[in-house]
Amino acid sequence: MTKVVFAACLLLACSMASPLAVAKDPTQLLLHKGARVGIVNMMDAEITHFHASKAITESFMKTHLVNWQVDSMLADAVSQRLTQLELVPVVMGASDALLRGRDESFVNNSVAKGLPRDVARQFAQLAASERLDALVVLTPALNNSSQAGGGTLRKDLPDYLRGWGFVTADAVKPSLFDMTQVLLIGVTPDGAKLEAREWGGGYVDEWSDYVAPADPKRMPLDMLDKLQPLFARMLAKQAGQAMQWITVTP
Numbered sequence: 001m002t003k004v005v006f007a008a009c010l011l012l013a014c015s016m017a018s019p020l021a022v023a024k025d026p027t028q029l030l031l032h033k034g035a036r037v038g039i040v041n042m043m044d045a046e047i048t049h050f051h052a053s054k055a056i057t058e059s060f061m062k063t064h065l066v067n068w069q070v071d072s073m074l075a076d077a078v079s080q081r082l083t084q085l086e087l088v089p090v091v092m093g094a095s096d097a098l099l100r101g102r103d104e105s106f107v108n109n110s111v112a113k114g115l116p117r118d119v120a121r122q123f124a125q126l127a128a129s130e131r132l133d134a135l136v137v138l139t140p141a142l143n144n145s146s147q148a149g150g151g152t153l154r155k156d157l158p159d160y161l162r163g164w165g166f167v168t169a170d171a172v173k174p175s176l177f178d179m180t181q182v183l184l185i186g187v188t189p190d191g192a193k194l195e196a197r198e199w200g201g202g203y204v205d206e207w208s209d210y211v212a213p214a215d216p217k218r219m220p221l222d223m224l225d226k227l228q229p230l231f232a233r234m235l236a237k238q239a240g241q242a243m244q245w246i247t248v249t250p
Contacts, residue, residue, distance in 0.1 A: 026184075026195060026196035026197070026245045027195050027196070027245070028195075028245055028246075028247050029134060029184060029186045029195040029196070029245055029246050029247065030247050030248075030249055031085075031087060031133055031134060031246060031247070031248055031249070032133075032248070032249050032250070033086045033087070033248055033249070033250060034086065034087070034088060035087050035088065035133035035134065035248075036087070036088045036090050036130065036131055036132045036133055036134075037082050037087050037088065037089055037090065037132065037133065037134045037135065037136060038090050038091075038092050038126070038127060038130060038132040038134070038135040038136070039074055039075050039078055039079065039089055039090065039091045039092065039135075039136050040074075040092060040093070040094050040126070040135055040136070040137045040138070041070050041071045041073075041074045041093075041094075041137075041138050042094050042098065042099065042102050042106070042137060042138060042139040042140070043070050043074075043138050043139065043140055043163060043164075043180060044070075044140075044163070045065065045066050045067065045068045045069075045070050046063050046064060046065050046066060046163065046164075047063070047064050047066055047163075047164055047165055047166070047224055047227065048061060048062070048063045048064075048161065048162070048163060048164070048165030048166075049061065049062050049063075049064065049165060049166060049168065049216070049217075049219060050157070050158070050161060050165060050166070050167045050168075051167075051168045051169070051216060052167065052168070052169045053169070053170055054170050060217060061161075062217050062219075063165075064219055064221075064224055066221065066224050066225070066228075067221065067225070068225075068228050068231075070138075071091065071093075073228075073231070073232050073235055074136075074138050074235065074239070075089070075091045076232065076236070077232070077235045077236040077238075077239040077240070078136050078239045078243060079091075081239075081240060081243050082136075082243070085246060085248045086248060087246075087248065090130055090132060092126075092130055094126070094137075095122060095125070095126050097122050098119070098122050098123070098126065101118075101119070101122075102139065102140075103140075105119050106139040106140065106141060106181070107139075107140055107141060107142055107162055108142075109146075110141075110146040110147050110149070111181075111183070111194060111197065112146065112147065112148075112149035112197060112199075113149075114193075114194050115185070115192065115193070115194045120191055120192045120193065120194075121191065121192070123135060123137075123185055123187070123192040124187060124191050124192040127187040127192065132187055133186075133187055134184070134185060134186050134187055134195075134246075135183070135184075135185040135187065135192070136182065136183070136184060136185075136239065136242065136243070137182070137183040137185060138180060138181075138182055138183075138235070138239075139180065139181055139183065140162045140163040140179065140180055140181075141162065141179050141180055141181045141199070141200070142159060142160065142161070142162050142179060143157055143158065143159050143160070143161045143162070143177075143179050143201065144159045147179075147181070147199065148199055148201050149197075149199065152199070152201040152202035153201060154177065154179075154201050157177060161177060161179050162179045163179055163180060164176070164177070164178060164179070164180065164231050165177050165179075166207055166227065168210075168212075168216065173206050173207060173208060173210055174206070174207040174210045175204055175205070175206055175207070176204055176205045176206070176207060176227065176230060176231065176234070177201075177204060178200035178201065178203045178204070178231070178234050178238070179200060179201065180200040180235075180238070181197055181198065181199050181200060182197070182198045182200075182235075182238050182239045182241075182242040183196075183197050183242070184196040184197070184198075184242045184243065184245055184246070195245055196242050196244075196245040197242070198238050198239070198241045198242040200234070200238050203234040203237060203238055204234075205230050205233070205234060207226075207227065207230070209226070
């Protein structure tokens with residue numbers, strides 16, 4: 001835990017990092033004008049607080065449920081760009097099968113090198129239900145080397161951190177972390193294929209107006225709500241990077 005505390009302090013002392021390239025070697029996704037692109041969120045509305053104290057007994061990790069509309073956050077992050085490209089954004093939910101297998105497919109295992117056959121089949125079925133040509137998908141991930149791939153592995157944080165959250169340490173302003181992935185999936189008669197993946201590990205920010213509550217383990221919801229615009233901004237950058245691999249043809 002001493003190493004974790006020291007690493008977290010180093011993290012919080014660092015300035016904002018720049019996002020790196022996607023872990024999987026991306027390929028250009030060719031879509032015709034008017035193509036329908038599904039927008040699928042598979043993230044829960046929750047934020048993890050990881051506190052690294054100099055007193056080991058005071059260090060802790062706690063996940064808080066928030067009232068954020070993550071579906072809308074993702075839609076806001078991608079819809080405008082898709083419309084500019086003369087594509088049709090279609091906000092939709094994931095299938096029950098995809099949601100049941102979410103952690104096994106995207107958290108416990110990595111899709112950095114491509115979609116497992118069964119997951120690809122499920123995405124193809126989801127796309128067929130709405131006549132989609134492509135999908136933009138947001139899922140949680142873990143802070144480990146297989147997830148980060150060629151992106152930013154957060155060696156200064158535990159490998160069990162997932163999703164969105166923030167790190168606090170004694171006398172240091174909190175830093176936000178983004179253990180998520182945005183997937184750009186193409187859909188053809190041959191099935192669904194991962195075309196590009198933008199790992200979130202390189203997207204960080206500082207909670208500059210943070211004031212520690214009386215009990216850090218019981219973070220008031222109104223305090224956590226202040227983080228929503230910061231994570232929305234990171235998500236917009238992350239999704240924007242993934243969508244750079246879309247080329248629209250007449």
